[in-house]
Amino acid sequence: MLLTTEDQLVNEIASWLKKNFSTGILSAERVRRGLRNEKWIVKTNKGRFFVKSYHPGRFKMHDPEFRSKLENALQLQLLFYQSGGPCPEPLTLDGSCMHILPCGRYMTVMTCCPGAMVPAGMIGEHRMHSLGRAAADMHAVWESAATLGIGAAVPLGEPVWRLSREEMEHTWEVSWDAARDSSERVRNALQLQKTIVDSLGDDEFTPLTVGWAHLDLWADNLLFEGDALAAIVDFDRARYSFPALDLGRAILSGTLSERGFRKDAVVAFTEGYRRMRPLPPGSLLKAIKYVWCLESLWWIQPSFESSSVVPVRFAEEMIHTAERWEQLDALLGDI
Numbered sequence: 001m002l003l004t005t006e007d008q009l010v011n012e013i014a015s016w017l018k019k020n021f022s023t024g025i026l027s028a029e030r031v032r033r034g035l036r037n038e039k040w041i042v043k044t045n046k047g048r049f050f051v052k053s054y055h056p057g058r059f060k061m062h063d064p065e066f067r068s069k070l071e072n073a074l075q076l077q078l079l080f081y082q083s084g085g086p087c088p089e090p091l092t093l094d095g096s097c098m099h100i101l102p103c104g105r106y107m108t109v110m111t112c113c114p115g116a117m118v119p120a121g122m123i124g125e126h127r128m129h130s131l132g133r134a135a136a137d138m139h140a141v142w143e144s145a146a147t148l149g150i151g152a153a154v155p156l157g158e159p160v161w162r163l164s165r166e167e168m169e170h171t172w173e174v175s176w177d178a179a180r181d182s183s184e185r186v187r188n189a190l191q192l193q194k195t196i197v198d199s200l201g202d203d204e205f206t207p208l209t210v211g212w213a214h215l216d217l218w219a220d221n222l223l224f225e226g227d228a229l230a231a232i233v234d235f236d237r238a239r240y241s242f243p244a245l246d247l248g249r250a251i252l253s254g255t256l257s258e259r260g261f262r263k264d265a266v267v268a269f270t271e272g273y274r275r276m277r278p279l280p281p282g283s284l285l286k287a288i289k290y291v292w293c294l295e296s297l298w299w300i301q302p303s304f305e306s307s308s309v310v311p312v313r314f315a316e317e318m319i320h321t322a323e324r325w326e327q328l329d330a331l332l333g334d335i
Contacts, residue, residue, distance in 0.1 A: 009105065129268040139211060159242060204293060213240075249291055285335070295314065
């Protein structure tokens, strides 16, 4: 039977740390961000650590295949850390980054990184430049490891998040049917979405270059100190996919406000990325459009206005991008 109370979980985590790492917890501060998974910053006699307990109602932890994918994502994080990348170091036991408590809960423990989050849409030029360099370095590390056939970086199957016109059209029809009683704003957003979907050419559905990607590179998963990126966190979604999706997601999250894209910050990000890896002109625009095609169908839902802060932010990004769709080529196409 899975334990559910916070005190019980913290006690089991404390016993696990004591037994396996001779580490004693002095205090545990709950981090109340994200969906359902329990998280703490724990102060110990060996420093501060971040602990995440995977809630069975959030992830399919009963599924060995899913657990394997999650373990692989944490191993990719470890590879990036070992290369000198700005991210926490997962603690391993018998080679594994994911651990099981006596109660049956799975968890991961990693070092704490300094820095603070910056609100979405407000990441400045210097910080975006630093993020661009780190994203390029992360992609390069994983690409190199894949070429060498190193463990977690060996591609497994087909890339995830491939676009399909048929799936987009079907998903839109389902949302539209469910939005009969939704607000005018929701229905207008869905109508604009349909207009864009109908206008998409075959080029928009051409797969991007494949490789390992973080796939959750947004403001809440970035820590900054001063003008520099201090850490990328939360690698749980890292999968074999399209690395350019990280670029599109970072730009949408970091530079898009109600006034539109802050072009100077977009340029700074691409300049940082190009310091480490090639990025042909036009690639960023394609990445942004690809991300929109994927995510707009996730976030522009009939009930999004009553959702929590994070889904609303993502939905607003999709709507603001859609409202500027016709101007994207002129604004970002030459970057």
